[in-house]
Amino acid sequence: MxxxxxxxxxxxxxxxxxxxxxxxxxxxxxxxxxxxxxxxxxxxxxxxxxxxxxxxxxxxxxxxxxxxxxxxxxxxxxxxxxxxxxxxxxxxxxxxxxxxxxxxxxxxxxxxxxxxxxxxxxxxxxxxxxxxxxxxxxxxxxxxxxxxxxxxxxxxxxxxxxxxxxxxxxxxxxxxxxxxxxxxRAVPNLPINIEDAARSEMEFEKAEQTGEQLVRVGQDTRLNYRVLDMRTPANQATFRIQCHVENIFRRFLLSEGFVGIHTPKLVPGSSEGGAAVFKLDYKGQPACLAQSPQLYKQMAICGGFGRVFEVGSVFRAEDSYTHRHLCEFVGLDVEMEIKEHYFEVCDIVDRLFVAMFDYLNENCKKELDAINRQYPFEPLKYLRKTLRLTFLEGVKMLKEAGVEVDPFGDLNTEAEKKLGQLVREKYDTDFYILYRYPLAVRPFYTMLCYDDPAYSNSFDVFVRGEEIISGAQRIHLPELLTKRAEACGIDVKTISTYIDSFRYGAPPHGGFGVGLERVVMLFCALNNIRKTSLFPRDPQRLVP
Amino acid sequence: MxxxxxxxxxxxxxxxxxxxxxxxxxxxxxxxxxxxxxxxxxxxxxxxxxxxxxxxxxxxxxxxxxxxxxxxxxxxxxxxxxxxxxxxxxxxxxxxxxxxxxxxxxxxxxxxxxxxxxxxxxxxxxxxxxxxxxxxxxxxxxxxxxxxxxxxxxxxxxxxxxxxxxxxxxxxxxxxxxxxxxxxRAVPNLPINIEDAARSEMEFEKAEQTGEQLVRVGQDTRLNYRVLDMRTPANQATFRIQCHVENIFRRFLLSEGFVGIHTPKLVPGSSEGGAAVFKLDYKGQPACLAQSPQLYKQMAICGGFGRVFEVGSVFRAEDSYTHRHLCEFVGLDVEMEIKEHYFEVCDIVDRLFVAMFDYLNENCKKELDAINRQYPFEPLKYLRKTLRLTFLEGVKMLKEAGVEVDPFGDLNTEAEKKLGQLVREKYDTDFYILYRYPLAVRPFYTMLCYDDPAYSNSFDVFVRGEEIISGAQRIHLPELLTKRAEACGIDVKTISTYIDSFRYGAPPHGGFGVGLERVVMLFCALNNIRKTSLFPRDPQRLVP
Missing domain, CATH: 2.40.50.140 (Nucleic acid-binding proteins)
Structure with missing residues (x-):
């Protein structure tokens, strides 16, 4: 040479x-x-x-x-x-x-x-x-x-x-x-030193005691120079864990007879309705980026695939600048025929996530240690059989703890966090399912409860007091679906192909959606979803 | 009940x-x-x-x-x-x-x-x-x-x-x-009868002989009522094979130490340049949909991940209305460090695809039979060790067969098809790699040949005379990269973060990209890529 x-x-x-x-x-x-x-x-x-x-x-x-x-x-x-x-x-x-x-x-x-x-x-x-x-x-x-x-x-x-x-x-x-x-050769002076980017809070505390001055790399600087920030042991571990989460998700579902599909992200009109969509011109037609594969994965069920999943990009033009929202993230989506009850969907959630957490704990020790060294966290507590509480049971627990919540409304972030604490104290778990949400706070395609149309056959799943999964039985009856869409102020003309799909013989079905970045963030108790997205997109960040 | x-x-x-x-x-x-x-x-x-x-x-x-x-x-x-x-x-x-x-x-x-x-x-x-x-x-x-x-x-x-x-x-x-x-209950008269949608050409020929009138369901009608069309045995099989292709792709790469990543689809400016991008407004900033994860997967290599892959949506606003182009498809992308030569990338292509074809032939007999019954096809011919020819060897073969091709230009679809025939006759394979393409026809980030800057360290891979994979060694030297971007008319300011990534110590690397729909289409010799996309998007179709 x-x-x-x-x-x-x-x-x-x-x-x-x-x-x-x-x-x-x-x-x-x-x-x-x-x-x-x-x-x-x-x-x-x-x-x-x-x-x-x-x-x-x-x-x-x-x-x-x-x-x-x-x-x-x-x-x-x-x-x-x-x-x-x-x-x-x-x-x-x-x-x-x-x-x-x-x-x-x-x-x-x-x-x-x-x-x-x-x-x-x-x-x-x-x-x-x-x-x-x-x-x-x-x-x-x-x-x-x-x-x-x-x-x-x-x-x-x-x-x-x-x-x-x-x-x-x-x-x-x-x-x-x-x-x-x-x-x-690298440039002689790097914009970020890897050692600085890799320091834990403990090191800073120690340095403060000894009077040593350490450089603290802020989240924005990290993201500006992401290719350097990525090289820290914690980040190398985080994205390897993300890859594992996706693999377990896929492997588990494949073993249960699900078929992996891909649905379009360029969709006509305004996706599922609502304002938070990115709009664009598609060869002269008004189009937008899919807010979820919801309508399409349901159409795949109508198409006879029985059980499907999708891993794909999801776009939300929301203005939320929080620790847990992104304008673009990776959705893990599931849709399946149900025979009698949407608890069949909850059963999949239960077994899938327990298997996932078990796998991560058993097989990713090195990665979890690397994250722990920089961002110490308590291991996730979860039960062998996931706890299920009704929404009203949750409301009652909150009320007893002095937090008043509208029994026909949604839980806000604070109430969710509080309920997470209460559930942890009472049931010793960081992971549970809350079901039977008020109909008013769920999307139009959610099936109503048979005994009370003010409630719905739906559920959310929580990790450390934060929602990571939303799921439900869907309406497979075209007349009821049309009625609900109209009641929710959706122009049914824009979703006619979707509604028509249920006129050709559609089985009862349900499903759920998860954000990949949120699963990793909450499993590892990281405080910011930008830590679990390689190149995050929020209302203020489109670069790099 | x-x-x-x-x-x-x-x-x-x-x-x-x-x-x-x-x-x-x-x-x-x-x-x-x-x-x-x-x-x-x-x-x-x-x-x-x-x-x-x-x-x-x-x-x-x-x-x-x-x-x-x-x-x-x-x-x-x-x-x-x-x-x-x-x-x-x-x-x-x-x-x-x-x-x-x-x-x-x-x-x-x-x-x-x-x-x-x-x-x-x-x-x-x-x-x-x-x-x-x-x-x-x-x-x-x-x-x-x-x-x-x-x-x-x-x-x-x-x-x-x-x-x-x-x-x-x-x-x-x-x-x-x-x-x-x-x-x-389904509506009494369905827009498509599943039996009609499932008929093979042979049935039509037979019916013609007996004078029987059969309904022929056109491709557009199929797509208009996709949820019915999906129910045919051939379509159920096609999308199950698509799922297998993705699984083998992932499994093989994971076993070779690759990490699965996700890169953003919302990108600033105009992606890799060129006109064929979907533009949109991102919270007041000009943005577009990624034409490929190219720049980002390279940045992940700069970020120290060594070997990465991505399965994700790819968007091309091209006006091509052909049997093989879509405006949105699923990209299977790979990027990896190389030690000495981009043949290390070709080796991965070789082993990955031979493993994939083997798997499909061995484990998807039922699905392949279902497709074969409606759309008969010859099994793909491929060698245990994939044939590699230089671009100039290809040009020479074409010239000897009477087809003149510019040795510094690209092959058009016809020439590719012809070369596929010639290679099949001479080497008995439908699957081969053509390498060392003229620099002028490759993207700006392609590494030049060490001995002749008119040629590049790049390759295309063909199945049945159609390109399914494009790959190359990339330029990891920021000065050369800047020079090449400028030479290709790209405003380097718009890709400064990408170019800067190579200033912080970047290993030599290469990679390739494949279209999932094309792999399935060409492995099964289907004549239209719309048959291998659940809800295809072309310049004229955004619905359903």
Whole structure:
């Protein structure tokens, strides 16, 4: 592998690990830094000829340097074997390995020795570069010291077992570096330091006691530089857990005979009604973005699929700027035929989520620990058989606790939170189903209770006092559906295809919808839904 | 279970199985039919009192009738056990079963006997209703005869083994009906007959020879009444295969260390550039719908996820009205770090799709047969190790076959089709990778070839002569990326966050994107992508 040797590495800003100077940069500054790096790179190219000359003075000049651009343009397949940092362990002691990762920290101990912590995915390993007579020159140590943090590097070295356990890396072996190449340089001053972004509240408290000044990275800054923020252990874990949640959701439903479907997000008119829709022009026709797959998943039931689920984007143009609302999120939706009772839907909710929580607790310990280290939380309490309370039982519990609630209205966020506390105290669970909601607070397609049309065959599901699921039996009788739509002020002409679907023989059915981001947020007791969306969208944020 | 007994069933139009009258109805007619059915239902209610009276004359009046609305409003959980139609087999002979399904056909043999074919999901069973002294009255046979096709019915009966094999049902047992309740009546005249929608070209050819007139249901009519069209065996199979394709895609990638992510569909500015975007107003900011998750999945790679995939909606406002373009489809997207060469991405494509095709052939025989019966097709030919040809090799093959192609341009649909034929003849495969495309025809973020900047580290993958996958190594060097964006006429200010992502240490990477609907269409050699989208969106269709 060819390489240039940047003699001018001393011109790059020195990297001071203990610097407490706030490094959050504006976009202008980032650009400036980028230009600086570019100048540096050009300078390196210009001095390449000189480097070749001085390389003669360094017999190990072939062991380090910046990789030439053409080398990373798929020039050749070398056949070399790469080792994942996560699989570096004592069994490899004595072996020569080739690894690639980000230079998370670069800590020169002297002019003869530098420690590098290299990270890939969630794994980190300590690499040691010491001047020796076999392969490492003083220039090579200088090159390493001059690397900017987060640069992507290739290291060849021998795995060794250190005397003392290594603090601060996931892997408990060291790599004695023999070769070091920089694949891609990061700008010398990053807008966010990963260490800062990864700090827990406890670290800040400790620092306050010792008088140490730490940089606090705000939520907005994190989101502005999301690709850096994503690299923290807690974020790597959060989005891996999100992936698990979706997998368990799918796997469970597939095993129960559900079919995964996809319904359109571009829909005519105004979706299910209401103002909170994003409108657009569709080839001259008024259209909007689906607020949920509701009408379409029901049509799939009318189409004979029996049991369906969908994982897809959901759009809400609401102006809610809260910790739990997004303008775009991932909906986990279920719809199924029922034989007699919408409790058949509740049974699926019950078994699905108990299976999900069990799986996460059993199989995602590493990820949960990573989140816990930065954002400590109590494990979710849930019962083997999920508690079910009627809405009126909930109202009664609240009343007894001094909170008056309209028995024909909805619960507000505060009442929900309070009820969550009361249920926890009484039943020892953070997860329960509240059913038989007042009809007035449910969508037009919700089936009425057989014995009291003021109430409906519907339910919400709560985690830690916050709603994560809404579900119900749906009206499958076209006349009743039309009547209810009209009563709710919906122009039935705009949903005629939907209503007609029930005229061709429609089975009784029900279903529910869940927000993927909310499940992750509430399972891990994170305080902001923006932490569980890779690139969140709220009324004020459309970028990046 | 309570029930009303409609004495007036003779007023519903007689159902003639052999009617060759075209039954495709306009929306107005559907409405009219609906009103007719509604009148009928009301009439039934009015005569309910009379029915009760005459019920006294029918000792078995409790064994049949329309279920009261309240019965299907989750009134009670009876504890009765339901049997799935698909699990009715000879082992159940002699047992009493309770089933629910759609009355697919209602064939009265005499005033004493009626055959019902009941369908649930993709399974059908023949049910026989004969007057007897234990439970079936003449009125009950009349009630059954008067049911409209596709109505949802509950049947209780005893499983029996018929002397001769039953043609036209999936289950090879009969049910001797003892109870029959209608859960939900379909309108008497459906806009599409399922039998018509399910006919193969062969049936039409046969009918032409015998002079029989069959109703042909056009693609547009199918889509207008999609919930009926969906019920054909071929469509039930198609969308189950679509679900399998997605599952295999996910499962394979998860097993290879990929993380499933979700990126926003609401994006600022104009997505990746180009005119074919749906624009909208996002809380006062100009926004559009993502044409692909391209920029965001690359940012996830910059964010340290290493290997990611996404299944999500993709929006293209193109005016293409072809058999293979949709304005909204489901994208299967992959992005991954590469160590040395974008062939690492091709390797994933190769192994993923061979595994997928193997799985479908081995595990979806029933579904493939169902599609084959209506739309006969040759099984896909593919090699254990996928063929890879360079773009220029393709150009040469075409030239030798007399088709001149610009070696620096793109292949048009015809040339692709022709090349597919040539490759099939020469290499005996319908599935191959064409790589090293001219740079000019690839997006700005595509990495240039190290040895010739007129070509790029990119590839397309073809199935039966049509492109289904596009992939490439991406440019991870911010300066080169900026230069290429500018050269392609893109305002780099609008994608500054994306370009900046590569300034913080970005690994070499590549990826690809596939259209879910195209995979299913081409694997099954269907001639129209509208057949593999539940509710397709094209420049002329936004409804249903």
């Amino acid at each position: 060819a390489s240039t040797k940047p003699e001018s590495s001393q011109t790059s800003p020195s990297v001071d690990e203990n610097s407490s100077e706030p490094l959050n940069l504006s976009k202008k500054q980032v650009k400036k830094e980028a230009q600086k790096a570019e100048r540096l790179r050009k300078q390196q190219e210009v001095t390449a000829a000189a480097a070749v000359e001085s390389a003669e003075a360094d017999p190990f000049s072939g062991n380090y340097g910046d990789i030439l651009t053409e080398e990373i343009q798929s020039k050749a397949i070398s056949g070399r074997r790469w080792t994942e940092i996560g699989s570096l362990d004592i069994e490899l002691a004595g072996s020569t390995v080739l690894i690639r990762g980000a230079a998370q920290t670069i800590r020169p101990v002297s002019k003869k020795m530098v420690f590098l912590v290299v990270r890939h995915y969630v794994s980190t390993v300590q690499c040691v570069l010491v001047i020796n007579k076999e392969c490492v020159s003083p220039q090579m140590v200088k090159f390493a010291t001059g690397l900017s943090k987060e640069s992507i590097i290739d290291i060849e070295g021998v795995v060794s077992i250190p005397k003392d356990p290594i603090k601060g890396t996931t892997q408990q072996v060291e790599v004695q570096v023999t070769k070091l190449f920089c694949v891609n | 309570a029930s009303t007994k409609p004495e007036s069933s003779q007023t519903s139009p007689s159902v003639d199985e052999n009617s060759s009258e075209p039954l495709n109805l306009s929306k107005k007619q559907v409405k009219k039919e609906a009103q007719k059915a509604e009148r009928l239902r009301k009439q039934q209610e009015v005569t309910a009192a009379a029915a009760v009276e005459s019920a006294e004359a029918d000792p078995f009046s409790g064994n049949y009738g329309d279920i009261l609305t309240e019965e299907i409003q989750s009134k009670a959980i009876s504890g009765r056990r339901w049997t799935e139609i698909g699990s009715l087999d000879i082992e159940l002979a002699g047992s009493t079963v309770l089933i629910r399904g759609a009355a697919q056909t209602i064939r009265p043999v005499s005033k004493k006997m009626v055959f019902l074919v009941v369908r649930h999901y993709v399974s059908t069973v023949q049910c026989v209703l004969v007057i007897n002294k234990e439970c079936v009255s003449p009125q009950m046979v009349k009630f059954a005869t008067g049911l409209s096709k596709e109505s949802i019915i509950d049947i209780e009966g005893v499983v029996s083994i018929p002397k001769d094999p039953i043609k036209g049902t999936t289950q090879q047992v009969e049910v001797q009906v003892t109870k029959l309740f209608c859960v939900n």
